[in-house]
Amino acid sequence: MAISPSYPPQPGVPAGHALRHPHWWQRRSVRYGALITLLVLSGLVILALVREQTGTEGFLVGLGLAVFPVPLLIAAFRWLDRVEPGPWRNLVFSFAWGACAAALIAIVANSFATRWIATATADPSSADTLGATVIAPVVEESAKAAAVLLVFLFRRRDFTGIVDGVVIAGVTATGFAFTENILYLGTAFGTDRLSGGSGLTSVTAATFFVRVVMS
Template identity: 65%
Template sequence: MYRALQLVLPRPSGTVRTCVLLTLLAATGIAILELVREQTGTSGFFVGLGLALLPVAPLMAAFRWLGRAAPAPWSQLLFCFGWGACTAALIAILANNFATEWIAATTTDASAADHLGSVAIAPVVEESAKAAALLLVFTFRRRHFTGPADGFVVAGFTATGFAFTENILYLGNAFVEDLADRSGALESVTAATFFVRIVLSPFAHPLFTVLTGLGFGMAALGARRARRIWPPLLGLALAMGMHALWNGSSQFGDHGFYVVYS
């Protein structure tokens, strides 16, 4: 990880930046580990961890293959994965929980707060947190960020890390629910969650975030300052919109998810 951060940040001030980011990743990694374990319980955490690991290697391989023409250093990609899994995930969980609780207290309607938080708050918070990794690479490792393909791959690794942590939380909670209800295999919430999140939609988070990545990639091609500013902002806005549509799919009826999915 230290070498990964060295390659992401430049010299001569790279050592200081490396130490700062290394500390940040370590602190957020420990915090998100404890937060997820606290919410899922120890048994739920390990079950969620094991199941959430399954799509990680195939997703990494897919994005690495897509960037094979000009492959980025593995260290840089692992930094992005770590940012998504640790820093972005922690920011998202804390901010989403705070916003949802505040809305619930203001409206006294917990159901409406959950829906509004999922559709309006979560996409903004989560996509912004993931975009921060792209901004760091774009700013400090510009020579490895030369076009849309680079943005696509960097965004894919960042979002894969974020989805990994999120999947631990969802799958771990589902397992705990199954234990409490003593559900059988056919009624298992864990199996249903695994099917929807791991089998049907492993590319969901990457699909949103690659829009931001493509925006940064277009910015790398722009010679004028204005052409380096608006593409990432537009990509981020599109990522938030796609994310909001995905989260709000349940509002389209019983089969809303499948309509949006298709």
């Protein structure tokens, strides 16, 4: 009678226990795919919302002007992390999260909260003020901070100090401001089209100076 040879158990696996394959939702490819899908869908929704408010021409103008500070800010945060730089994929995720997911969360949450306050108090003007001064900062900063938490939880080995958190937060805020700037600049361009403003005295130029140059 032939006897099958016995093989030693693999390191780290107790004897008598078979190897367990990870569930499908624990696979890295599935998680990356879900994350990319989430960011792409968020980006498409943000694109539609901003374009609806600014119009196609305003959106293109806002996009062209809003992109100016992005390379400078990314380079500045990359320089800050020059001693022990983290991988680029973390920066790409952070920027995409700020520009797409965090911006969408802020728009939806702020709109819902403002409408709820207006309905509850029957005072739309106070609801707008309360939403802009109290609700919006909490919602927006929490949505942006989620990127730092996600990178810390799932890419903890890339966190070697406080600077890593500062860089992730800064790049996320850059992405968020990028989307905001498209909306503000596109809206300002639409205002100039209606009023006939142009040049350095236009609303677009003033908005660009305040939001891009000064901020």
